[in-house]
Amino acid sequence: MGSFFVKLFNFIKSRTFLINIALIIIAVLSIIFGTLSYLDTFTRFGQKIEVPDLVGDKVNLEEIDAYLSGKEIGYEVLDSVYRTDLPPGTVFFQQPGPTSQTGVYVKEGRKVKLRVATRFRMVEMPALAGKTSKRFAEQILENRGLIPVIEFQPSIEGKDQVLEQKYKGKKVTPGEKLPIGSKIVLVVSRGPSVQTVSVPNLEGMTISEARNRLEQQNLSLYVLCQTCPDEASKEKAVVVRQMPDASGESVISAGGTVTVWAE
Structure with a gap:
């Protein structure tokens, strides 16, 4: 047993053993520092980009691209909500909130989610x-x-x-x-x-007359009448414009719809 420990001690003290230990330590340290460097680059560790305040009258949706130019941050409109109390295009919600209020910073390329007002x-x-x-x-x-x-x-x-x-x-x-x-x-x-049929001229007809005329040609009628308060008055309204029109050789697919404007 004594000779075994003597040989082991002599091996540990040998130049070969010390060189191998040094190479192992260098390899381990290289792997550790290389991994940390990669993660730092991949995760952009330490990068802090301020989130601007987009809510309110500071910037309209039409101007937001120019406003965010060079700020290394994007945006995404989640929804357009009907609001009569705000001008169209006004941002009334953003996530994440502005850094000035939340203290939150983001990394490059992050998108701020927005909700904007529409009429x-x-x-x-x-x-x-x-x-x-x-x-x-x-x-x-x-x-x-x-x-x-x-x-x-x-x-x-x-x-x-x-x-x-x-x-x-x-x-x-x-x-x-x-x-x-x-x-x-x-x-x-x-x-x-x-099959196609010729488009009849409906201008000057009442809606009731126009509907009957179209039914004879297997066509449907869609009526736009802003001055008609109810269905009864709509039937008596007079066609002032139609689409498609009846000029030239206008044709429409059998079963198609003719849209008319009436007063």
Whole structure:
């Protein structure tokens, strides 16, 4: 046993052992400092960017891009809320709050979430595509204050079935909030082929007369009358403008809708 400890002691004192120990220590320290340096860079440790105060009349939504330019911070509008007490585009909520009030700093690239005021009443878009008929979909939209516009498309789907719902040329998802009065395009199936009919001239007719005329040609009528207090007066109102118009060789898909303005 004595000779074993002597040999062990001599090995520990040897140059080879000391060099290996030194190399191990250097390797461990390199890994530790390298990891800390990487984490410091990756997490931007110690970086502090002040969150500006965007609430109130300090900045309008139209000016916010210029206002935040160079501040290394972005924004995201969570919602537009109908408010009559604030000018449109006014920010009334932000998260996180301004550093001057909360003492909170953020890192570069962080987005401040905003809620802004609007003067448009908003309604949720219903789910119509693939579930409802043209007539039922039109009724649902009108009840929500939205204006239906019909586009027919050849399809093997059932006749007069809503295939798509669009807003400003793009598909609109159910639940999305839109301003009242928005035009919603309903793409409706008319079977494998679509027939067209000439657009009749409705100007000068009463709404009742115009509706009867369109029904004879398998067309629907949508009425816009700001001066009509009720349905009875609307039926007696006179058409002053229509879309599509009846000039030239104007045609419309059978079953389509003619929009009229009446007084």
